Amino acid sequence: MNEPVLARLNNLMNLREEVEQLSSVFPWEPAADWFDLDTHLLLVMDVPGLDADQLELLEEEDELTVAGQRGEAQEGELISRERPGGRFSRTLNFPAPVRAGSADASLSGGVLRVRFEKQRKTWLQLGAGKE
Amino acid sequence: MNEPVLARLNNLMNLREEVEQLSSVFPWEPAADWFDLDTHLLLVMDVPGLDADQLELLEEEDELTVAGQRGEAQEGELISRERPGGRFSRTLNFPAPVRAGSADASLSGGVLRVRFEKQRKTWLQLGAGKE
Numbered sequence: 001m002n003e004p005v006l007a008r009l010n011n012l013m014n015l016r017e018e019v020e021q022l023s024s025v026f027p028w029e030p031a032a033d034w035f036d037l038d039t040h041l042l043l044v045m046d047v048p049g050l051d052a053d054q055l056e057l058l059e060e061e062d063e064l065t066v067a068g069q070r071g072e073a074q075e076g077e078l079i080s081r082e083r084p085g086g087r088f089s090r091t092l093n094f095p096a097p098v099r100a101g102s103a104d105a106s107l108s109g110g111v112l113r114v115r116f117e118k119q120r121k122t123w124l125q126l127g128a129g130k131e
Numbered sequence: 132m133n134e135p136v137l138a139r140l141n142n143l144m145n146l147r148e149e150v151e152q153l154s155s156v157f158p159w160e161p162a163a164d165w166f167d168l169d170t171h172l173l174l175v176m177d178v179p180g181l182d183a184d185q186l187e188l189l190e191e192e193d194e195l196t197v198a199g200q201r202g203e204a205q206e207g208e209l210i211s212r213e214r215p216g217g218r219f220s221r222t223l224n225f226p227a228p229v230r231a232g233s234a235d236a237s238l239s240g241g242v243l244r245v246r247f248e249k250q251r252k253t254w255l256q257l258g259a260g261k262e
Contacts, residue, residue: 005140008140009136009139009140009143012140012143012144012146013143015143015146017236022229024135030210031213031214031215032213032214033209033211033214034209034211035206035207035208035210035214036207036208036209036210037206037207037208038207041210042206042207042236042240044214045214046177046179046180046208046241047179047216047241048178048179048240048241049177049241049242049243050240051240051241053195056198074176075166075168076165076166076167076168076169076171076173077168077171078164078165078167079164079165079167079168079172080164080165080168080226081164081228082162082163082164083162083163083164083175083176083177084162095210095211103235109179109180109181109240109241110177110178110179110241110242111179111180111241
């Protein structure tokens with residue numbers, strides 16, 4: 001086989017290994033949506049099985065980190081597992097600048113919702129200054 | 132290239148297409164765990180954002196189907212989406228025979244738990260019948 005085909009085959013083998021790793025280790029990366037509410041941004045994230053006191057939110061400049069830990073008591077003997085567990089930490093970029101400290105979070109039915117006030121653009125008045 | 136290598140390459144190309152489809156369409160397949168509680172089986176499934184009346188459970192011989200629909204009101208304008216939505220339906224095989232109609236389900240924090248009573252094995256007594 002010539003070099004390009006070998007390289008391609010090698011890439012595909014690597015991909016297969018990655019897929020296999022994903023399905024065996026499956027680190028938890030909770031899915032998140034962002035919405036634009038005109039004056040606010042809304043983050044919606046699936047965190048089933050977490051209580052509010054198991055969640056941490058850290059706002060830092062243009063990033064938001066959501067971390068948490070699902071600490072469910074082991075019930076009986078595990079037969080098969082698909083649900084991710086343990087600790088997760090996701091850092092997301094705000095899709096638009098937000099006002100620091102404006103976050104308003106709620107948790108219901110395993111869904112986290114956090115609203116942020118967007119930074120308002122303000123036109124500066126050109127003062128009639130003395131020359 | 133010889134046939135086995137071509138066939139292998141073809142399999143890998145198919146895998147790559149499947150991975151690409153997964154990441155673009157992302158049908159909702161809620162993750163589920165099974166536990167053995169000695170006398171019972173326990174199914175634990177992540178269904179964040181669903182109310183009890185949006186879930187359906189159907190028990191049929193050695194299979195359980197869990198179906199549901201996440202009907203969240205669209206809030207504002209979508210900026211980015213990762214969370215799966217719409218309807219899902221998963222059919223799972225019971226990992227051991229269960230007693231029909233023994234299911235006991237609860238929903239809390241976006242996590243569905245269903246307990247099933249396992250079928251007991253019973254040794255039949257050989258009767259001292261007349262010959």
